[in-house]
Amino acid sequence: MDSNYGIKIWSDDNFIIEDGLAKINYDCKPSLISIVKDVRKQDFKGPLLLRFPHITEKQINTLYNTFNASIREYDYKGSFNAVFPLKVNQLPNFIHPLINCGKIFNYGLEAGSKAELIIAMTYNNIGAPITVNGFKDKEMIHLCFIAKNMGHNITIIIEGLNELEMIIEVLNETKLVCPNIGLRVRLHSGGSGMWAKSGGINSKFGLTSTEILEAFELMEDNNIVNHLTMIHFHIGSAMNSIKPLKKALRESGHIYAELKNLGAKNLTSINIGGGLAVEYSAYERTRFYSLSEFANDVIFTIKDIAKQKGVEEPNIFTESGRFISASATVLVAPVLELFSAEYELDHLNLKEANPPLIQELYDLYRDMSQKTAYEFMHDSIDHMESLLTLFDLGYIDLQDRSNAEILTHQIIKKAISFLEVDGYEELKKLDENIQEKYLVNFSLFQSLPDYWGIDQEFPIMPITHLDKKPTRSASLWDITCDSDGELPFDLKKPLYLHDVNLNEEDYFLGFFNVGAYQDTLGMKHNLFSHPTEVNVVFKDGKVVLEKILESQKIIDILEDIDYDTDEIKNILKGRLQEDIYKDLEKYLNENSYLKTIWSYYE
Numbered sequence: 001m002d003s004n005y006g007i008k009i010w011s012d013d014n015f016i017i018e019d020g021l022a023k024i025n026y027d028c029k030p031s032l033i034s035i036v037k038d039v040r041k042q043d044f045k046g047p048l049l050l051r052f053p054h055i056t057e058k059q060i061n062t063l064y065n066t067f068n069a070s071i072r073e074y075d076y077k078g079s080f081n082a083v084f085p086l087k088v089n090q091l092p093n094f095i096h097p098l099i100n101c102g103k104i105f106n107y108g109l110e111a112g113s114k115a116e117l118i119i120a121m122t123y124n125n126i127g128a129p130i131t132v133n134g135f136k137d138k139e140m141i142h143l144c145f146i147a148k149n150m151g152h153n154i155t156i157i158i159e160g161l162n163e164l165e166m167i168i169e170v171l172n173e174t175k176l177v178c179p180n181i182g183l184r185v186r187l188h189s190g191g192s193g194m195w196a197k198s199g200g201i202n203s204k205f206g207l208t209s210t211e212i213l214e215a216f217e218l219m220e221d222n223n224i225v226n227h228l229t230m231i232h233f234h235i236g237s238a239m240n241s242i243k244p245l246k247k248a249l250r251e252s253g254h255i256y257a258e259l260k261n262l263g264a265k266n267l268t269s270i271n272i273g274g275g276l277a278v279e280y281s282a283y284e285r286t287r288f289y290s291l292s293e294f295a296n297d298v299i300f301t302i303k304d305i306a307k308q309k310g311v312e313e314p315n316i317f318t319e320s321g322r323f324i325s326a327s328a329t330v331l332v333a334p335v336l337e338l339f340s341a342e343y344e345l346d347h348l349n350l351k352e353a354n355p356p357l358i359q360e361l362y363d364l365y366r367d368m369s370q371k372t373a374y375e376f377m378h379d380s381i382d383h384m385e386s387l388l389t390l391f392d393l394g395y396i397d398l399q400d401r402s403n404a405e406i407l408t409h410q411i412i413k414k415a416i417s418f419l420e421v422d423g424y425e426e427l428k429k430l431d432e433n434i435q436e437k438y439l440v441n442f443s444l445f446q447s448l449p450d451y452w453g454i455d456q457e458f459p460i461m462p463i464t465h466l467d468k469k470p471t472r473s474a475s476l477w478d479i480t481c482d483s484d485g486e487l488p489f490d491l492k493k494p495l496y497l498h499d500v501n502l503n504e505e506d507y508f509l510g511f512f513n514v515g516a517y518q519d520t521l522g523m524k525h526n527l528f529s530h531p532t533e534v535n536v537v538f539k540d541g542k543v544v545l546e547k548i549l550e551s552q553k554i555i556d557i558l559e560d561i562d563y564d565t566d567e568i569k570n571i572l573k574g575r576l577q578e579d580i581y582k583d584l585e586k587y588l589n590e591n592s593y594l595k596t597i598w599s600y601y602e
């Protein structure tokens, strides 16, 4: 990690460091801390999800502009189209601005379940495409027909022959106009990235070549070939290389051309799914292509196949979700406690006569110099271990033990201040015994579920103090009672944070690129629910906080998991004096995140 937390690698210029503060690189360039303070002034404490619709808009513009540039460059005859896959983030505060700023491009939505389809049917701009993926039953297919009836430009992408049979049944039973039909193809070329299971011959989804031919025949027999408009594939999320995509393009391009030549005259589109990667690492680049390379490869490959087989150049559809949404949301969470804060020197209470090892610890502390720092620190850790053994055997008392702990921590701190020379090479040599543990007011299970589930990294950076050198190797603890709620210090990808005194100042950590998948994958472990969220928009050169949505109240969380909340209130009320119950009731109507000491004074 460089001293700027790798911001050049992951932030795509959305955020910058200026005057020691993390700032939004847009319009009046406010600092994140100024926004956090504004929200907290309105009495919303605890972790905050900040959404930035201007970043969503930037991503949509970039996607369309880059593809349209490639289309011009290669004189490509098809058009570029895109939909946002709702599973990546369905929340209204994210979706409403997305639909709004996508309007000029005719940007649409992709749905993978009935509930997502209802969102698309209700809010998608009429005429903008809707694609429907995933496993479907007859009800879901009927819903697609209803959407078509509302005037939506909807394509049912079938995953298996049974879905086509259901389409024919619904068509015959309802006599409604038939939506467009797409075929998801099962590629023999596998995907890339962590989610490669989405593509490839053993994939969960799509039709084999035999099934494609059968589907075509079935459509011919039922006179619906003219509704076949799209070939679809999705090779998996977070592609780190472009190579598997090229293979998939060739394979699906040929399938498109063959079906055209068989007589699918309205087959006009290839949908290349999602999978555009986002940079999550603060240490090195993990995505090995640019968006324009990606677009050029798509356009060039498909053009080449169309020419080879003598068919028209198809329209291109994409369903990239992570690329559109990840960078538009930032989680900001207050640090509640530094573990070693209990070891301040003024708690030291040496006796007249101390055990010899403790006297030695004191001497190490007093006599340490830059030269001896490393060695003394290790000696102190050895002494500490011996002293703990002596305590277990009954040879030293609790006061001695407390003194030993304080002295050892102070020695480590002093050593760090000697060793914080240029770069982190010296600090890096320090072993794992001396990390500082930061207790952070958030739930990892709720807010970074992919870290817990699949070891997904996220960029982490304090939002203040950025003009000072961070000197503590940090591990982060969340406030759940689960030992998995930890981001441990990793020597290969070390996180250094500042040594702060939380009695004197606040310290907030930003977790970046959390806008894709985290919002709805998050779980209510320990009944911590969604953090308070707010949309940060810019009007006339000023920041406006829109749509503040407070983290759920305790009573509502209990209702969500189907407790009878009247019963809860009645039972509690019945067992308490009225004035005591009043206090309790106040707490029922607050959210369950912790209040920092500071929030009592603010």
Ligand SMILES: *Cc1c(COP(=O)(O)O)cnc(C)c1O
Binding pocket: 085, 087, 088, 133, 234, 236, 237, 238, 273, 274, 275, 276, 319, 320, 321, 322, 323, 516
């Ligand atoms: C999940 C999914 C996407 C979105 O993938 P990203 O990696 O977020 O771009 C697109 N299409 C389909 C069919 C999906 O299942």
